[in-house]
Amino acid sequence: MREQGCINPLWPCAMTGAVACLAGFSDLGVIVHGSSGCYYYTETLVPVPVHSTFLVEEEVIFGAERRLQEVVGDLASLYQKLAIVNTCVPSVIGEDMHLFLEEYDVMIVDAPGFSGHLEDGWRTAIDTLEPEVDEQRAGINIDGLFSADPFYSGNRMEAERLLAMAGLAPATRFCADTLHKAYQAAPVTVAANPDFRSGVGTDAGSLMGIRPLKSCFSKIAALCTGADIDPVMELIDEAEERIIHACDRHLHRFDPPATAIFAGFGQAEAVATMLRDYLDAEIVVIGSRNRPGTSPFPVAETRDLDQITDLIVHHAPDLVIGSTYEETVAGRASFVPLTLPIRGRIILAHRPLAGTEGALGIMESVLNACMDTKRKP
């Protein structure tokens, strides 16, 4: 039953998802069509500059044609193409923006905040973009590169590294590439972040977590003649060995942590599986920020800090994995950051969550957090 309303909603709205998606295309200018409030927030989340029409009330009442033409006119020469993302009020007004922006090369993305959550907006933006596959294109597309994800640069680098090891080049990166590459995507795609999928090409799988990684490269081998996945599989085995060894040692001294994970379902599942497989951890709950799939773990879909607090209080985990919002209510539990936002820390290195380095990094963080004697009562 969906109780009305939400307390301390933790997940950004669809507009944010659309903006973060499109901002990843370097030659696409993104305009937040709305007021400064919507702009300032998305601007802090997205690592590249975005623009806005900075609307005032008069433009709501009389229409935003002149203002749009002014802003689009100023920006048109700076970018290959412009994407205008509707916020709530302009989308309700429903103006025919195509008509009065005819002379410019623009795409209009109708992903207002009230239409859904972060990943819904991402999807709407991709759908509006209408990327195309070029069957002749060599290489593999890298999906799930979401610019507001703190790990997206690391994910990209790690994905490219592993593909290169298998003799494969990266084709189109969704969404961290130039615009025309979106229309020349390769036939096969891997996802660096399983929660943000473009749906382009044949899905070879996710790069997050040891098992999915193995399965993904096996599939690549089947789909791409000329791929030599042996070096990658060796690397994965080696990483797994190291994880198993470190976890074994940990279990000599410590009990496995009862763990609660709060993130997108795909990411949370990948982490939960590794913790169960290598640390024999009990996953007490996965609090999914997006619509969950079927899972062997107990899952609740929630974006509400109160509900999350209740889950933590109820299950009393030893380890909480999530965003820094969860850190504020983790109490005595150890904490590992996984999803946006991650605040109160300096992040300079391009750390991945995907690939072997990603898996090693997650397990390392978990083990260190669990060993942190300062937290023990």
Add this chain to the structure above:
Amino acid sequence: MKQIALYGKGGIGKSTTSANLSAALADRGLDIMQIGCDPKHDSTRMLMHGTWIPTVLDQVREQGDEGISADQVVFEGYRGVRCVEAGGPEPGVGCAGRGIIATFQLLERLDALRGDVIVYDVLGDVVCGGFAMPMREGYAQEIYLVTSGELMSLYAANNICKAIARLSRRVRSKCALGGVICNSANITDEKTLVEEFARRINSRLIAYVPRDRIVQVAEINKQTVIEYAPESAQAGVYRALAGSVLENTAMTIPTPLDMDELESLALEFV
């Protein structure tokens, strides 16, 4: 201060009725204000002898919020009736509903909502919350539905009853239906039909305004009938309406009909 609002299907003669009502009330020596709530801004024209007064929203657009004074948006017409037009965007752009909200906020700020009677003339299709502004607390307490005997016009009036009924459920709401005004379309048994409609929605017919050529003639001469032909029978009808409205204490919460009931009512009179 009495505040009334007229709602009804577009083209039914609301503005003509409102203007003549305001004129008739002014003839009694009362201080009257008429506010047109329609982007077409044609509510007060006959009171202003054909002048299209500047609209509130256009003025704010030009002068900015701070620079506006009451005399830039309130204009005196026939017998001192103070006229205001909210204005709004052209068709197909912007948001007229928000425009109405912004207009009310400005009139409050200018402390312009004064008088013995304020008449709100609201556009036909109340398609969003903004056009229900005149029915909010602090504004119109009495709604008058203007309709003819044509089914579509009754349908529109019936529809607006849903809004009135919903608003009346509010604990502090004082807004209710004052009555139904029939603007004749020369349909057989029209008066009886509309009377019956009014009864079935838990209200009553408060005036029957016949179709009369004098209305068009007055309009061409850019005046209300009250001004142009004060001795005419039609003027008498409007004066009687003014009297009925002033004395009206029978406010009700309407009970809207469903489509079947409405159609069968129309069938009875065909």
Add this chain to the structure above:
Amino acid sequence: MNSNPSPLNLSRYEGCTITGALAVSAFIPDALTVVHGPAGCAHHNLSLLHATLLQHDRLPLPRVYATSLGEKDIIFGGEEALERTIERVLQRNPRAVCVISTCITETIGDDTDAVCGREWGVPVIHLHSAGFLGGSFNEGFVNALKGIGTLVSPAEAHDGSINIVGEKNLEFEVEENYEEVARLLGLLDLEVNVRFVRNTRVDDISRFSEGSLNILREGALDPIGRHFHEQFGQPYLSGFPVGLQGTRAFLQAIGDACGIKANEAIAAEKALQEEVAADFADLRGEVISLSPFGFQCPEFFLLSEVAGAIGVRIAPEGTEIPVPFGTPVGTAGIRRMLHQWRRFLHA
């Protein structure tokens, strides 16, 4: 209506009224806030609070409810969603509920006033924000203070009891600034009645009218100063003390407003300021230039006054020192700024 007579209209860029309103309502510990609109609006502002409070080492996060309107509510109206959310919020037994409206609910014409005006048992206050349709941050902030003012019970003012109005809850030095003002009031044997509003409970808010004078955080809050003057007859001062002379003038102004002789306090403060200047005598003869980053204007009066007091010259060729992001308050603020200058000069 906020309009755009000039293409240079800066109000476009000044942020959302919701942030301003939350900067008040989220700092009443026994009240709860509802943002009437899509979840994104509450989320955006919660994020800002999260980031800001983390930076300031201050937690926990205040609870902010959202009516979480979806497309269906936008099309068919959101008033019922608001009612259900208020009912849910009331189960937590707050002393008051603050409702903040968003641009989209004000566009579709939800009558938030009417919903708040129902008999709920506790005050449910509509803080008039309306997203960007109500202006920007400052309008949201001022309207929220006005709205919270409806919780105040009229009462006799107590001499010697001063209210602090409009502290910037999102400001880094908010507590330090308050302490400096409290210290200066103490020099005149005056006490703080109510901090309106900073971590102030509803019961304390209701005693606001017992204050005999309101000190506003800054001049932009004059509308609220006038509002309370009209309502409760309280005089007000427009701003925290800035500068050396300014701080002494602040003491004089308070003395005048309260009918107290301020000479001794002013003399004591002057002596303190001379001590501070003496502490930085090692900077005498240095040359500095002031660089504004972002949108600060080099607040020349304050900076040249302080530089003059310690024998530092301001010239374009001098060591570059950034203009402080928040204007230093009182003598303590100036002392901290001078520590920063010393660090830059000796770096």
